[in-house]
Amino acid sequence: MSEKRQLKLGAFIMATGHHVSAWRHPASQADAGHNIEHYKALAQTAERGKFDLVFVADSPAGWERAKDPEALQRSSQGAHFEPVTLWAALSQVTNNIGFVATASTTYEDPYLLARKFASLDHISKGRAAWNVVTTGADVSKNFSIPGHPAHADRYERAEEFVDLVKGLWDSYEDDAFVRDKQSGVYLDPDKVHQLNHHGKHFTVSGPLNVARPVQGYPVIVQAGASEPGRELAARTAEMIFTANQTLEDAQEFYSDVKGRLGRYGRSSGELLISPGIFPVLGGTEKEARDNHEYIQSLIHPSIAWTILQRHYKGVDLSGYSLDDRAPPLPQNTELNKSRLKLVTDLVERNNLTLRQLYLAVAGARGHREVVGTPEQIADAIQLWFENGAADAFNIMPPILPTGLTDFVDQVVPILQRRGLFRTKYEGKTLRENLGLARPSNSFALRRNQREAV
Numbered sequence: 010m011s012e013k014r015q016l017k018l019g020a021f022i023m024a025t026g027h028h029v030s031a032w033r034h035p036a037s038q039a040d041a042g043h044n045i046e047h048y049k050a051l052a053q054t055a056e057r058g059k060f061d062l063v064f065v066a067d068s069p070a071g072w073e074r075a076k077d078p079e080a081l082q083r084s085s086q087g088a089h090f091e092p093v094t095l096w097a098a099l100s101q102v103t104n105n106i107g108f109v110a111t112a113s114t115t116y117e118d119p120y121l122l123a124r125k126f127a128s129l130d131h132i133s134k135g136r137a138a139w140n141v142v143t144t145g146a147d148v149s150k151n152f153s154i155p156g157h158p159a160h161a162d163r164y165e166r167a168e169e170f171v172d173l174v175k176g177l178w179d180s181y182e183d184d185a186f187v188r189d190k191q192s193g194v195y196l197d198p199d200k201v202h203q204l205n206h207h208g209k210h211f212t213v214s215g216p217l218n219v220a221r222p223v224q225g226y227p228v229i230v231q232a233g234a235s236e237p238g239r240e241l242a243a244r245t246a247e248m249i250f251t252a253n254q255t256l257e258d259a260q261e262f263y264s265d266v267k268g269r270l271g272r273y274g275r276s277s278g279e280l281l282i283s284p285g286i287f288p289v290l291g292g293t294e295k296e297a298r299d300n301h302e303y304i305q306s307l308i309h310p311s312i313a314w315t316i317l318q319r320h321y322k323g324v325d326l327s328g329y330s331l332d333d334r335a336p337p338l339p340q341n342t343e344l345n346k347s348r349l350k351l352v353t354d355l356v357e358r359n360n361l362t363l364r365q366l367y368l369a370v371a372g373a374r375g376h377r378e379v380v381g382t383p384e385q386i387a388d389a390i391q392l393w394f395e396n397g398a399a400d401a402f403n404i405m406p407p408i409l410p411t412g413l414t415d416f417v418d419q420v421v422p423i424l425q426r427r428g429l430f431r432t433k434y435e436g437k438t439l440r441e442n443l444g445l446a447r448p449s450n451s452f453a454l455r456r457n458q459r460e461a462v
C-alpha cells in the first residue's frame with residue numbers, strides 16, 4: 010500500500026453541468042434536474058472512479074429570477090430535486106460513495122433536519138454528510154418571515170443550530186435498542202436522553218425519533234469563508250468546501266482555517282479542506298481550449314448581462330458596453346461576503362472588462378478553472394495538494410454527464426498511477442473513507458467521565 014498522503018475527491022454536481030450554458034451543449038442532458046436516471050448514472054460513475062462523495066448545492070427556495078424576460082426564458086437554473094430525497098434514492102443503487110446534501114441553518118428547523126439526516130445516514134448505511142450553509146441568497150419571501158436575516162445573525166443562529174442537531178443525534182446511545190424478544194425488553198431507558206435545549210434561537214426538548222446515526226453523526230461539511238464562516242468551520246466542521254483562484258489565496262485560507270483548530274482542541278487532520286476545480290479537458294491543449302471556447306460561445310447576451318447585474322446589485326449598467334473596463338464592485342453585501350471578495354480580487358488582479366468578467370464567472374462562478382490535457386489537470390490538482398492548499402478537491406464538471414465520465418476515465422488513472430489517489434475504498438462509511446473518527450455519544454461520554462471520577 011502507498012505510504013503517500015492520499016487525496017480525497019468529491020463530485021460537485023450541478024444538474025446539466027457547472028457552466029451557465031451547459032444545458033445547450035450537445036453532450037449535456039437537458040432535462041437533468043428532474044431526471045433520476047441521469048443522477049443515478051452520475052453517482053455510479055463517481056463510485057467507479059472511487060470518489061469519496063457526490064455533492065449537490067442547494068437553496069431552500071428558487072434563487073432570484075432574472076428580471077429580463079429573455080434571460081428568464083434562457084436560464085436553466087432554479088428547478089431540480091431536493092437533495093436528501095435524491096440521495097436517499099441513490100444510496101440504494103451504490104455501495105461506497107458518500108452523499109453530501111446541502112441544508113440551510115437559516116431556513117430549516119433543527120429537529121426536522123436532524124431527523125432527515127439521521128434517516129439518510131441509516132438508509133445509506135453510514136454514507137451521509139450535511140453541507141451546513143447559512144444561505145447567502147435572500148429567499149425569505151417563501152418562508153413567512155419578515156426578511157433575510159443579516160450575515161452576523163445567520164452565523165449566530167448556525168452556531169446554535171449545529172450544536173443542537175448534534176445533541177439530538179445523541180438522543181439514543183448506540184446500544185440503546187435491546188430488542189430482546191425473549192425478555193420482552195425493547196429499549197434501555199437509561200440510554201435514551203432528553204436534550205432539553207434552551208438557547209437564544211431554539212427551545213427543543215428531544216429525544217429525536219430516529220436511532221443514533223450509523224456514523225455517530227453524519228459528516229459535517231461547511232461552505233462559508235467569511236470570518237464567522239471560518240470560525241464555524243473550525244469549531245464544528247470536518248470538511249470545508251471553498252472557492253479559491255490562486256495557489257496563494259488557497260494557501261492563506263488553508264493555513265488560516267487549520268490554524269484556528271487548536272483553539273477548539275482539534276488537530277489539523279480533523280478538518281479536510283476541499284477547494285473546487287472546474288476542469289475543461291481535451292486530448293491536446295488546443296482541443297481543451299477549443300472545448301472551452303465553444304461552451305463560452307453558448308452564453309446568450311441576455312444571460313451575460315444577468316450574470317453581471319447579479320454582481321452589480323443596485324448599479325445601473327445600461328451606459329456600459331461589454332468592452333468597457335469593469336467598474337468597482339459594490340462592497341456592501343449581507344449575502345455572500347467571501348464570494349464578493351473573490352470576484353473583486355479577480356477583477357482587480359486582471360483589470361478585467363465586463364466581457365472578461367462574465368466569461369470568467371460563467372463556468373465556475375469564481376472557482377479555479379483549469380483548461381488542459383488530463384496530465385495538466387492532474388498536475389494542477391497535485392500542485393495544490395502538495396503545497397499546503399488542499400486535502401481534497403470538489404471536481405466541478407462543466408457539462409454533465411460527459412465531464413464526469415471523462416474525468417473518471419482520463420484523470421483519475423493518472424492520480425492513481427502517481428500514488429495520490431486510492432484504487433479501492435478503505436472502508437464502508439464515508440467517515441472511514443475520509444479518515445475521520447466516529448464521534449462518541451456526548452451523553453455516554455459525560456456519564457463515563459462521572460463514573461471514572
Ligand SMILES: Cc1cc2nc3c(=O)[nH]c(=O)nc-3n(C[C@H](O)[C@H](O)[C@H](O)COP(=O)(O)O)c2cc1C
Nearest residue numbers: 066067111142144232233234235238250345346347
Ligand atoms: C463549494 C461551495 C458550495 C456552496 N454551496 C452552497 C449551497 O449549496 N447553498 C448555499 O446557500 N450556499 C452555498 N455556498 C455558500 C456558502 O455556504 C455561504 O453561504 C457563502 O459562502 C456566504 O457565507 P460567507 O460570507 O461566510 O462566505 C457554497 C459555497 C462554496 C464555496
